[in-house]
Amino acid sequence: MRAQASVLHLDLDAFFAAVEQRDKPSLRGKPVVVGGVGMRGVVSTASYEARAFGVRSAMSTREARARCPHAAYLSGRFEAYRSTSQAVLELLRSCSPLVEPLSLDEAFVDLLHADLPDLEVATVSAFAERLRERVHEVTGGLTASVGVASSKFLAKVASDLDKPDGLVVVAPGTELDLLRPMHVSVIPGVGPATVDRLRRAGVHTIADLQEISEEELVRILGKAHGHVLHELAFARDNRRVESERETKSVSVEGTYEQDLTDRKLMESLLTRQASEVARRMRKHGLSGRTVSIKVRLYDFTTLSRSSTLPSPTDDETAIGRLARRLLEDLDTSGGVRLLGVGVSGLADWVQDELFGTDEEPEAEEDIDAPPAPEEPGSAAPDPSGGYRPGMDVVHAEHGRGWVWGAGKGVVTVRFETAETPPGPVRSFPADDPALERWVQNSHDQSSHDRHD
Known part of the structure; x- marks a missing residue:
């Protein structure tokens, strides 16, 4: 950990829904759900008014409508979200040259490089409070929750403690006192499966986690996961704020209103998705070796298959051919509700022709929207x-x-x-x-x- 609380994490509250409420006066103060609007869709973001009825991100739209039938269900406007996000990023970069975006609605800021007289808690708190006010101004009324601490892990934990529209600064020396009573699920990467394994070992809180040796955690969770959890349980996190984050993968997926059963149609959709993945890779000067597909069946079972090529490619024909071959090994006779293609193992290409101008708009990949009417096979x-x-x-x-x-x-x-x-x-x-x-x-x- 750093000696000062100098890592700031900013999280825009219920971002997509908040942008919709900002731009649509009749929805202010009312439940709003952004995501797939059909019954096969998935919730991307729910306003706090909708969350009061139990609606959550990643919930099926069918369940969300059952819990909150009177909410406004919107398919999303990616350009509005992106322009608002860009305004916030410009503000953050005016404060510090080291800003690490995590997504459209959250980022880390390294305050060691900010123009501050010192890094005392009072100074940092005043800076963060003013930053929240400026976010409200540049976004036209959106709120942000901010956490400041001695590491990225603790800053992110802190920003969740007083949502929405909150500010928490973790004073140096108090990190372990803050963490001990918390549930283990606050640690990144601790999902339901890990929570269940830890529960069977009698571990519920971070205080419980601190009582277990690293060797025991490795036995329960594996070497890499066990080591990381042991470090974070004691607030040990020396990751830097990185202004340039490496792109790990490029992927495209779609959720469909009706279960797909026609294999020819599925192959056509995979071919189309492979073309879009290749286009995005070429636009950013990337190539990749590992091609994967994601298939969600009618019963919500999600399957994935991948294969690695001997050398990197950005060729849509090669990606599409391998994606279709991976589909051959899967039983899709019961119906498919989601298909996706991705390429990982990315590398930079340096051929000049890969850096040509491409004025096509970015796809609305953050929103699990219904397929466009021009989908292949739409009769x-x-x-x-x-x-x-x-x-x-x-x-x-x-x-x-x-x-x-x-x-x-x-x-x-x-x-x-x-x-x-x-x-x-x-x-x-x-x-x-x-x-x-x-x-x-x-x-x-x-x-x-x-x-x-």
């Missing part, structure tokens, strides 16, 4: 016209709003923006030429594209 036209709940739209007469719901050839829109009061609701034919998808342009902030 019937999309009854929603391609509109998804939460999508930004603009009408020639009524102005800007967002999709409240869509289906059976009808689109229902609530006309409001972040700068207006809650607005009226109107319904239109899905092919109404006066209705378009609205896409914020980073240059003029007001352009919109035709929604096909």
Whole structure:
């Protein structure tokens, strides 16, 4: 551990849902769920109002709707999340050159490199409080929970202690007192399976964990996992804040409204996903050796298979061929609800042609949304016209709003923006030429594209 509380962890509270509430006045203070809106979908983020009803991330949308049927279920707007995240990252980087993003909604900041007169608890606390205020300003009203401590592990633990909109600074010398009464699940990597193994050994809290020798933990959990848990139980974590984090893998996956049973269709989807993985790798100058597929069956059983090539590749044909071959070994006769392709074992390529400009927008990979209407094998036209709940739209007469719901050839829109009061609701034919998808342009902030 460091001698000072100089590692800051910032976590934007219920990020995706909070952005939706910010931009949709009628949803402020109400339950909002972002993720797959169909019954086969998965919750990405739930607002705190929805969490009060037991809705949680990674829960199936079916269960979420049963627990909180009156929530707004939105498919998500990745561009809005990314632009908001970027504003926060720019703010953090203005405070310290060492900022390590973990995802769109959280990051570590090394305060050793911040412009602070000292690293006393009072000074760090005042800095973190002002930082939270500035986050509120640059995001248009979002809140962040912040933890500051002598290591990355403890800073992340601290940021969870007073959510939402909280600040906890762990004074040097108090780390073990803070940890001892906590449940072992606060340690990263301690999921349900590890919790169960430790429970059978009589370990429930970190204080219990401290009573077990490292040799015993290795026997229970294996060498690598046992060693790490033993170190973290005593707050020993010397990981640095790294401004450049190595990309471990590139992957694409999709969840489908109806169970897939046609092997030809599955192979077609894997081929398409392999092409997207290859495109992203080429865009970032990467190649990889290990190709894997992820298959979630009708009963939620998740299977994965992988194979390693003799040399790195970014070729979509090679990736797709290997992905289809891996599928051959799996029994999918009962139906498949999710398919995914990934490449790991990444390496940097240096050929100049791999660094060409690619202006295609990034896929909304953070949202487990329903497949787009152009998915291979879709025979019937999309009854929603391609509109998804939460999508930004603009009408020639009524102005800007967002999709409240869509289906059976009808689109229902609530006309409001972040700068207006809650607005009226109107319904239109899905092919109404006066209705378009609205896409914020980073240059003029007001352009919109035709929604096909």
